[in-house]
Amino acid sequence: MYHTKLNPSQIEEGREILRKYYDSFIATLTALHQPLTVEGRIQTRLAIENIEFNLTGRFDRLDWLDDGLELIDYKSGKERKELDSAEIDLQIGLYYLALEEKYKKSLKRLSLLYLRTGEKVSFDTTDAHKQLVKATIGKIALQLRYDCQWEPAPGAKCQTCSYSCYCSAVTENPLPLPDYAKPECELQLVLGF
Numbered sequence: 001m002y003h004t005k006l007n008p009s010q011i012e013e014g015r016e017i018l019r020k021y022y023d024s025f026i027a028t029l030t031a032l033h034q035p036l037t038v039e040g041r042i043q044t045r046l047a048i049e050n051i052e053f054n055l056t057g058r059f060d061r062l063d064w065l066d067d068g069l070e071l072i073d074y075k076s077g078k079e080r081k082e083l084d085s086a087e088i089d090l091q092i093g094l095y096y097l098a099l100e101e102k103y104k105k106s107l108k109r110l111s112l113l114y115l116r117t118g119e120k121v122s123f124d125t126t127d128a129h130k131q132l133v134k135a136t137i138g139k140i141a142l143q144l145r146y147d148c149q150w151e152p153a154p155g156a157k158c159q160t161c162s163y164s165c166y167c168s169a170v171t172e173n174p175l176p177l178p179d180y181a182k183p184e185c186e187l188q189l190v191l192g193f
């Protein structure tokens with residue numbers, strides 16, 4: 001038997017949201033189109049600077065347009081969060097890349113549907129969003145590469161350092177590093193959006 005944990009006012013609130021959704025987004029349509037998919041998850045891989053980025057994201061609904069795709073995100077919160085344009089541009093770029101890879105179509109629009117107010121805010125998307133995200137990931141990759149290059153810093157601790165026989169800072173002819181100690185040639189990172 002199913003027990004709901006919602007109280008009567010929450011149930012009424014939910015009904016009101018659905019009524020608002022119907023009035024704002026359904027009743028005005030001349031024809032209903034089936035979404036391409038709902039509550040989807042996308043994933044793609046991107047290799048930059050020998051670092052493999054695994055991009056994963058979720059979305060509420062994806063629609064076909066005549067010339068591409070529209071990604072729809074439902075917003076049900078009471079508080080309307082201030083939109084950060086840089087954050088939105090990056091998010092669009094990530095979706096653009098991942099959706100293009102999966103559906104072989106370009107993302108033309110990202111739309112936010114505010115269920116409590118019946119508003120729809122849309123952002124047109126272009127190839128520039130994809131380039132932006134590639135450039136941003138490229139910078140992260142370079143930074144990771146840079147951070148992985150440690151310079152030796154000789155000092156008192158060298159006396160007890162088990163690495164000293166391999167360390168060019170304190171040993172004239174250091175031994176070659178054993179295979180198991182060599183750095184990974186490839187890193188994998190997961191970026192969620």
Ligand code: SF4
Pocket residue numbers: 152153154155157158161162163164167168169170
């Ligand atoms: S021997 Fe080399 S690696 Fe070890 S503490 Fe000294 S500088 Fe660092």
